[in-house]
Amino acid sequence: MGLEKKIKQKASELGFDIVGITDASAIGAAHRNLLADWLKDGFAANMNYMHRNFEKRINPAKLLENAESVICLGLNYKPKSRKQNITDKKEPTGKVADYACYEDYHNFIKGQLRNLTEFITSITSQPVKFKICVDSVPLAERALAERAGLGFIGKNRMLINSQLGSQIFLAEIITTLKLKKDKPIMPDSEKNNESRKPVEPGCLNCNRCVDACPTGALRPDGRLDAEKCISYLTIEYKKQIPYEVAGKMGNRLFGCDRCLLACPYQKNAPCCKNDRIKFYPDRMEISLQHILTLNDADFKTEFADSPIKRTGLDALKRNAKICLSNLK
Secondary structure, eight states: OOHHHHHHHHHHHTTOSEEEEEESSOOOHHHHHHHHHHHHTTTTTTOGGGGTTHHHHHOGGGTSTTOOEEEEEEEEOOOSOHHHHOOOOOSOEEEEOGGGGBSOHHHHHHHHHHHHHHHHHHHOSSOOOEEEEOSSSSOOHHHHHHHTTSOEEOTTSSEEBTTTBTOEEEEEEEESSOOOOOOOSSTTTTSOOTTOOOOOHHHHTOOHHHHHOTTOOBOTTSOBOGGGOHHHHHHTOOSOOOHHHHTTOTTEEEOOOHHHHTSHHHHTOOOOOOTTSOBOGGGSEEEHHHHHHOOHHHHHHHTTTSGGGGGOHHHHHHHHHHHHHHHO
């Protein structure tokens, strides 16, 4: 069994659903230019961190000296039906994005990636270095995952796998180990075609995600306007949410899955089969009054292991008040 196959088999044993390998070169011109123009045109809103470390973001080799390969991994997080997970609640509740109903994926996946790097070290005779990346590291992970053959980037700007849909936690291991790379689904994704829009042909005649977006954050030109995105506004944005957008939030307390769930690929995707990552069904919808009565200490205790802690209590209470207003 070859080294690449052993790595993929171990990744599967650790609970990852998909794994692919690409080289550590910079992402192609189409993706690079799209990101640069998106930032230049202000569509990143107040996410100033997106403007930092641009060269590192587009080039894995800038994150690890002598990098040769990138192992790209994906973990399906589609939960079971909301009807199966939500008990009847008479009080007003706010919806939470599916990914945030699990324990903090950053910590869980980092632990699994460390296990994988230890395994790789044990089966190689040469000294190897690794850089583990889980979302918080500046890296164009969707473009790399596409190049590694894990899927394609759709109009919802998410990586879509034809079998798993787009509810996928992505992670990467940059390594000095030279590995045989996998072929991308889109053969031209590595070509320097500056005019090509990085959208899979099968996505071009479908606009379900664009039509499903309540605020028009998914623009007709294929770009995401963060200032209109409910996920950005309820999670990242700390100021008062503009009235015209707040009225379209419905009862979305934390995040928004509309563009993901509208995708035809997502409708046929299987549910998460990894039972090692803890899932909290009671977090799918949370009492809005409960959020409003929390103090800072209780908030930190209740959501210590949750992505929800990222937004902070003040912003979460802001969101809860908007949800209550929309439910009247």
